Structure formats: structure tokens, C-alpha cells
Amino acid sequence: MATNASILTSETAASSVPMPAGVPMPAxxxxxxxxxxxxxxxxxxxxxxxxxxxxxxxxxxxxxxxxxxxxxxxxxxxxxxxxxxxxxxxxxxxxxxxxxxxxxxxxxxxxxxxxxxxxxxxxxxxxxxxxxxxxxxxxxxxxxxxxxxxxxxxxxxxxxxxxxxxxxxxxxxxxxxxxxxxxAALPIALFMLIFFWTPPHFWALALFVRMDYANAGIPMLPVVAGERVTRRQILFYTSIMAAAALAPVLMQLTGLIYGLTALIATGIFAVLAFQVAMNRETDPALMVPERRLFKYSVLYLFLIFGAVVVDHWVVRA
Amino acid sequence: MTPEGQELIRARQRSRSIVMALILFALVVLFFGITIAKMSH
Incomplete structure (x- = not known):
């Protein structure tokens, strides 16, 4: 039972020194x-x-x-x-x-x-x-x-x-x-961007660790609805995320630097999501597009938010 | 309890105490800074 995990009965994970039963080891x-x-x-x-x-x-x-x-x-x-x-x-x-x-x-x-x-x-x-x-x-x-x-x-x-x-x-x-x-409108737009970025980010991960989630009894989309549905949903949410990413520039909340960065970075995201949607691989070890999308999605958020700041500073300068 | 076990617990308590002291010192500095910033606002 994990509740009593730190009550040492034999050996701790951190040490191989034998401990008598019932001795609490401070974490x-x-x-x-x-x-x-x-x-x-x-x-x-x-x-x-x-x-x-x-x-x-x-x-x-x-x-x-x-x-x-x-x-x-x-x-x-x-x-x-x-x-x-x-x-x-x-x-x-x-x-x-x-x-x-x-x-x-x-x-x-x-x-x-x-x-x-x-x-x-x-x-x-x-x-x-x-x-x-x-x-x-x-x-x-x-x-x-x-x-x-x-x-x-x-x-x-x-x-x-x-x-x-x-x-x-x-x-x-x-x-x-x-x-x-x-x-105000800009932070709400940024909120929406992360909100719609989350499903493709996590579902890309969930595709290649599907068995992990299944074993733990967590009803992630690939476990419950299957891989094909998940791949379609990744593409669907990517399209909404793309709209959210371009919204700040269309609403004139940001300038050209953000607009260009968002266009290119979101375009790459969309291509990777499309590759995931088209992939029919069922072996998690061979799910290369899914791993690529997952890794890029993290970089994407850094790029987009970095662009918001640079754009803001350039406009203000 | 074996001497090795006691030593292990002591070592862990010692490292936790040092980290706690560093955190408390950092908080003192932080609260001082916040107070100054608030007063000069």
C-alpha cells in the first residue's frame, strides 16, 4: 500500500541500508x-x-x-x-x-x-x-x-x-x-490558445503510451475511442488551435512579428498533426509522427509566446 | 535500529534542515524586497 510507503520494512528506494519495521524515513x-x-x-x-x-x-x-x-x-x-x-x-x-x-x-x-x-x-x-x-x-x-x-x-x-x-x-x-x-482580450486569446493546444499535445502522447493509460484505468481518448478517432480529433483541435493562434493578429492585438511567427509555427504544427492523422501505425514503438508532434507542440508554445513578447516590445520601442 | 539506518535518517534530516534554512533566508530577503517595493510605490 502506497500510503505506508515511507514506513520502511526492508530497504528504501533511495538506500540499500536495512531498516527495522515501523521506522519512518523522512523524504x-x-x-x-x-x-x-x-x-x-x-x-x-x-x-x-x-x-x-x-x-x-x-x-x-x-x-x-x-x-x-x-x-x-x-x-x-x-x-x-x-x-x-x-x-x-x-x-x-x-x-x-x-x-x-x-x-x-x-x-x-x-x-x-x-x-x-x-x-x-x-x-x-x-x-x-x-x-x-x-x-x-x-x-x-x-x-x-x-x-x-x-x-x-x-x-x-x-x-x-x-x-x-x-x-x-x-x-x-x-x-x-x-x-x-x-x-483583457489579449490574455483571454492566449488562454484560448493554450486551451485548444492541450488536446493535440496530450493525445499525441496518449497515442504512444496508450497501454500505460489502459493499465491504469484512465479513459484517455485512444483507450476509449481508439486510435483512428484520436488521430481525427487531433487534426480537428489543431484547426481550432490554429484559429486561436491567429486570432490575436486578426483582432489587431498583436503585430506582424507575432503574425508571421504564428503563421509559420502553426503551419508546421498542422503538417505534423496531418501526418499523425494519416498514420495507421498501431505499434507505439514505431509511432514516429506522434512523438514528433508531441515534442514540437512544447516548442510551439515557447515560440508563440516568445513571439507575443518580442512583438509587444518591438511595437512599443 | 542499525547505526547505518540512524546515520541515514540523520543525514536526510540534516539536508532537509539546510534546505529549509536556505528557503527561510530567501523568504526573509523576498519579503524585505516586497515591503520596500510596496512602500515606494
């Missing part, structure tokens, strides 16, 4: 860092930073740093609570079995306390340092990720990441709100 601080999913956090921080940088108005560097820190901590808290809740599912998946909880390097209570504590801390710090509207959006994003996505949607419906994708789309809104105290 290593690196495992608390791992619990926050630092790699996922980089994308969250980057999109939040871009939202903050393009917002009109001024925020002192220390407050801007604090706002980004709060976004990062909030994302880390949500990730910790997600892993606290999903320990049994993570243990059943090859991709996640080495995480601190399923691997037995940390007990569930520590993860829960860490996640809840970090959630309150990030929201309160955001409120005191910037404004309470940004803090409220941060709180909503954490609650949405934990309760709506992790607990409600993920184990129940193949549309889990379509609706749940909203949780990951909040950072540009929060970054913007930290500066202005409100939201």
Missing part, C-alpha cells in the same frame, strides 16, 4: 522538488511571464518576480496534490511509476501537507504582493486542476484533457492580472 528534499513536476512548471512559468511582460502598466521587478514565483509555486502545489490523489494510478503506469509516491520514497500525508501548504502560501503571497484578483485566478487554477481535472474528469471521461486543459491555460491570465488587476 528527501529532492523528492519534494520532484513532486512539483519542474519540467511542466517551465512551460507554466514561461507563459505566465509572457502574460506579465505584455500587460500594460508597470510592476516593480521584485513584485514581478514574486508574481512569477507564485505562479510556479501554485503549479507545483497543484502537481503535488495531483500526485497525492493519483498514487495508485501512477504506480500502474511505466511513465510515472518512478515518481516519489508510487516509488515509495515519500508518504502520502507529506505530499498532501506539502501541496495544501504550498497552495495557500502561493495564493496569499500573490494577493499581498500584487493584487487579490490575480490571487483569485491562481486559486481557481489550482482548485480547477485538483478537483475538476484530477478528481472529477480524469478518471471519468475521455474529454478529461479537453475541459481540464483550462487549468494549464490560466498562467498568462494570472501574469497579466498581476500587473493590471483585470483581464
Amino acid at each position: 528527501d528534499w529532492r523528492d519534494f522538488v520532484a513532486l512539483t513536476k519542474p519540467r511542466v512548471m517551465t512551460l507554466v512559468v514561461f507563459t505566465g511571464l509572457c502574460g506579465l511582460l505584455v500587460a500594460p502598466g508597470h510592476l516593480s521587478p521584485i513584485l514581478a518576480f514574486t508574481a512569477i514565483l507564485c505562479i510556479a509555486l501554485g503549479a507545483g502545489a497543484a502537481a503535488a496534490l495531483n500526485q497525492w490523489y493519483e498514487v495508485d494510478r501512477d504506480a500502474a503506469m511505466k511513465r510515472t511509476a518512478a515518481r516519489p509516491l508510487p516509488a515509495g520514497r515519500m508518504d502520502r500525508a507529506s505530499a498532501l501537507h506539502f501541496g495544501v501548504g504550498l497552495s495557500f502560501f502561493s495564493v496569499l503571497l500573490m494577493g499581498f504582493a500584487t493584487n487579490w484578483f490575480a490571487a483569485a485566478i491562481l486559486a481557481v487554477s489550482i482548485l480547477f486542476y485538483v478537483f475538476v481535472y484530477t478528481i472529477w474528469l480524469k478518471p471519468r471521461t475521455a474529454q478529461n484533457i479537453v475541459i481540464g486543459g483550462a487549468a494549464g491555460a490560466f498562467p498568462p491570465l494570472i501574469g497579466w492580472a498581476a500587473v493590471t488587476g483585470d483581464v
